[in-house]
Amino acid sequence: MATLSVAAILAENARRRPEKTALVEGELRLTFGEVWRRSLARAGALTDLGVRPGDRVALMAPNTAEFPVAYYAIAAAGAVVVPVHLLLSCGEVAHVLGDSGATLLLVHPAQAETGRAAADALGVRVVVLGEEFDRLAADAEPLPSYVTRAVDDPAVIFYTSGTTGVPKGAVLTHFNIVMNATVNAFDANDIRADDIALGALPLFHAFGQTVSLNSTWRAGATLVLLPRFDAARAIELMVREGVNTFHGVPTMFVALAAAAPDAAALPDLRVCVSGGASLPVAVLERFEDAFGARIHEGYGLSETSPAAAVNQPLFGTRPGTIGHPLWGVDVEIARAEVEGRIELLPPGELGEVVIRGHNVFAGYLGRPEASAEAVVDGWFRTGDLGTKDDEGFLTIVDRKKDIIIRGGYNVYPREVEEVLMRHPGIAQVAVIGLPDELHGEEVCAVVVPAPGTAPEAAAITDWSREHLGRHKYPRRVEFTDALPLGPSMKVLKRELRAAYAKK
Template identity: 65%
Template sequence: MTMLSLAAVLAEAARRYPERVAIVDHAERISYRDLWAQSRAYAAGLRELGVGAGDTVAVLVPNVADFPRAYYGALAVGARIVPVHLLLTPQEMAYVLRDSGTDLLVAHSSQLENALAAARIAGTRVASVGPMPPGIPDAPPRLEEVAASVAPLPTYVSREAEDVAVIFYTSGTTGEPKGALLTHLNLVMNATVNVFDANEVRADDVVMGCLPLFHTFGQTVGMNGTFRLGGTLVLLARFTGEAAIDLMVREHVTVFHGVPTMYIGLLEAAAKADKLPELRICVSGGASLPVAVLERFSAVFGSTVFEGYGLSETSPTATTNQPAFGTRAGTIGHPIWGVEVEIARAEVDERIELLPTGELGEIVIRGHNVFAGYLNRPEATAEAMVDGWFRSGDLGTKDADGFITIVDRKKDLVIRGGFNVYPREVEEALARHPSVVQVAVIGVPDPVLGEEICAVVVPDPGGLTEQELIDWSREKLGKHKYPRQIRFVEALPMGPSFKVLKRELRRTFGQ
């Protein structure tokens, strides 16, 4: 039996680098020693509220210091964590609380209204953290006050390496969200490999923490990775390009993790900024970064962008562009240390049939990062895990140098007049138009061709017409690929993890 707890990530950092600044949250600068002491105090408070080893604690906290305190506090008491998206409605939140069997919801005071409404529906107990606004009827117990009334835990409760540490709820692009079970081993290994093998990070790195900590990318690569290294995490609760640039300059940030919409936001803000941060490492994930955006960002900020790939079910990182192998724009690089990523025949469901180099198929993943299955969903687990491989649902290729390229989601493929059209290829072409800020391509029903290509575009203000963009794209794309329909919008619908919600676009424009 191997014992391992994700809580060790913070506990060991506090032991090795007690005086180093772990977290910058506005004016607050918290050392590793203090952050671990505060987390152990929260752990004792949780125990006082009836939470023990193997129980489930949901965490509804924005990017403030209370997130790591509550997160590592729950881990220290031996509980498993359900991070809750801040953008969910009370009904959606109640579904997550019920489905996960949450014993206690820890909610930041800024989220209390939704938390209490969700808890009433789900029949779940609530504790609050953060400054309590006055006049809340039936205010729940404050975790800080409960923690202050008892002695902190001396150390964390040990767990088995294969015990579940975190349950991530997938976005639910198909049906209801499912709880992906991530073990202590999954998450310790992913944080470790991200910082020590994938990138050339340094102990004095200052990392921008603007990705939501409730999301797997911000949590594992951002927070846990930084703490594993002993670096400093600078928190930003609400991302805008301007706020991020100001904060990065002020705190001398050297590492930026973001999703494509954040890179686009930083580029827009850079045009108006007096000074830009000196970034050594930039990591992009969560969705495909258009090559045009990557090139513009590298030129403006003078920094290499390492694009990676992963899913909630893979802890999340599966592949990334890495200095050891060189970078190649438009690819997701190579598998991380200890993980295998191959291309399998997409149309064969019941077994994994690996394809030769260069052929298009489904990306499949095997290694220490692959989850322990979906909570209470054996059929969904059996569909996703075949012959020891996790089926990603993404289509891609692997070239002779081992670089992997994502072509598209299996379910986003558009079949126009019998021809397969991959929206990502069309999006990459349109993203190069100087007046296109952001674009998403979908298939819409067509009585003759079955599906037609529709580009939903956020344009620069300045009078781009639909016909101009159609004519421009016609020169860049094959006859069966260029969009015949353009729809201009002010913003694309985003999910909690900043992915474009194509199902919403299909609902709006596919009628």
Template identity: 60%
Template sequence: MHLSLASVLQESAQRRPDAIAAVEGDRRATYAQLWDAARRRAGALAEHGIAAGDRVALLAPNTVDFITAYYGILAHGAVVVPVAPMLVQDEIAHLLRDSGARLALVAGEAAATGAAAAARAGVAALDLADPAALARPAPARAARAPLDPAVLFYTSGTTGRPKGAVLTHLNLVMNAFVNAFTANHIHADDVMFGCLPLFHTFGQTVALNGTFLAGGTLVLQPRFDPHEALALMAEHRVTAFLGVPTMYMGLLAAARDGAPVPRLRLCVSGGAPLPVRVLEEFEATFGVRVQEGYGLSETSPTATVNQLEYGIEPGSIGHPIWGVEAEIADAEVEDEVVLMGPGEVGEIVIRGHNVFAGYHERPEATAAAIVDGWFRSGDLGTKDDRGFLRIVDRKKDLILRGGYNVYPREVEEVLVRHPAVDQVAVVGIPHSSHGEEVLAVVVRAGGAEAGEDELLAWAGERIARHKRPRHVAFVDELPLGPSRKVLKRELRDRFADLGRA
């Protein structure tokens, strides 16, 4: 049996050859042009000695060159290893060595860093702007089996060195197909805004592959800027936006500054929990429902999303997508999956066509992650009697204060409603008698002057005593990883001494 993720582009190039597939600045590329360039990339890989099944790193921003290289690698039958352009040399070199990449394709501002990191790792590098990165088009797409590896995604590494999650052609074709046609209902006349990093699974599977499956247009923004984003949306009549919570917050702030508000049809949020206050304000400002979803690199990524057929429930992550199951299991039992009943807090476990093949060359980690056929997400959640799932928090972010469980997201939802709070992250820091103490790290709203005492009093009126923060730290911005998730580990380390004071 044959199945290739490259068919996402190839099929649309056959069905809609002259339709605009991608927009980057003043550049317009049709589906036929993208597929021709992808085949030329595949031809260049052959000339550089890359064989089917070899791993090829791709380090580039959100550009047409990323797209042609991505599908070119797949068309050649090689495995894509996406690398975040903002990583430093040591981090890039580690990923190249760990993945066993035979070649690194680099582009843009990070090309020099990527090439230097490749040299340190003993890997050849090729700039996508080099004429040698294009060659005579490959005569045909390489044959691949459904369970062959297609993309090696590295986890964000918020809790340690990143691990490579092996995603198959079946994983990624199915996830893109279900997102596009049964969960999000993307249309051929949709114009999708492409600000999510294409090196990340959300942007790659849902925005890029989902849009191309439907035959729509992807408007690329190499680096997210909310004011520019709204201007581009208005210019190109964007109808669909996919983003992470920090992007929604940025768009709201830009709209408050008077930036144009586009007429959107579809909005999906993922990557991290979206505060209900932000969701409500965004819907009121932009006049569109936000469908919050949930997934991980290991689940291709989408596992659940608020779907119109089930109804949309603010604060929830909706229902599992077609062909996928998501349940709640006892988080304390690690060697088997013990499912729990409605309303009980436990670990979210997932099984279906979206679950990855395992961690690259890490059998012990794979065995710990996939138990009894279920992927253990590491996220704590609940499921109500209507089937709506809710995230409580990351299992590793759970704060244990004086023997009581404190879920940071619950505290964050309260604090972010204070008018002086723009963003907040709640973490546990060491404490001599309580074990851990609750710290709120706050980014103030523009012009606000609220101090620690005011915010602690606000929380004290709205949260049970054992959950209340005892410390507030103010920062200009929260540290974000490559996928724009808040790096709570960095905050715990930075403010660890507060709990000992």
């Protein structure tokens, strides 16, 4: 039986370059040897807590050194990492813990209140990162090495809402993650061991976890963590630490370009990668003018580990496109309206983006029907619409699903609508994304008030803030007498988007 573990990414660095700086966070600097020793000690603590290979361990932490240490500790113990989005409400965290079957939650002190409330409701054990986890690690016997896993064993479960509005667990295997990190490091971009990358993307997110953490360390390079993104601070930190690699979502590139003129000095960036949402060409040009560095825009989903395509130096880059598929991955355009089978289209035709390769996930946890719908004839159906030109450059044109991407975070309208429909002043609601210069898209709720009520926009926003994650609640609320309906009685969201985008 072939075996593999995500933990090998760190273990091999500890063997090959033990004295090299792996991780920088503020004043803290750790070598690969030190990070691996810390992870093995904590893996020993997890084993003492009863964590067994295959168990799910939830991890809720910002971009501090505790995240990668705990992440690799869970992997080393043979358990499965369940990253928890930091912007979720208590009820949303409880869904992730319950659905994944997590037996333990490792939570950062900053998130401990929300995490503990969710875990207590389900009887899930909680260990707080920092003092408590450190004490348990000090008392435990460190594992001598990582626990071996089969290549197709689950390594990470990412929660993604899809169109149903109920977050589903996308199961990624050790093979998925190690391959995606390897191909990102050595084929898509020329990452070198002496590179220094800024870890500003959230590590609980697939993009930050694979591209910033795992790919950087797969190449033996250094990761500098920035717990909270602020453009001026990011520039200062990149200059101070000699950062030459930056991974970000479009909102980060917007902010960096805006902050550049006021900066005392700018970093000398060699590799810049954008993903998470489509990057307006105007933003790309502003950033490249300010920093003198080329952005390589890419594309991926939690279900594809996540990277599927990116502008790669080998093929040349083209602004406005997502470049070419990664090594060992096929990205094609299929007829979107055909269900149950994949019918590929010739170059230049608009259709659904479909993906196959080593990066395609093992399915949705406990949801065989959803998995069968998502992977057809060996191809993952993304629900995104795109084209592929004669030279193989891929372009994302629109989303088949009405997903909103706010600041790089996915917001699923149905999920927001379900919550808003509980408001006593709302009879009907449609949630749409409207263009926003800072966040790419802003969440807008178009509301038909309940008879005899006169709700105020600000009051609905305040109410929804209590019930939804910080990236999900509508910052904009519009009122209407009736929603436009199509022949099948579905709300015509494209009409709403056209009407309110002009306002």
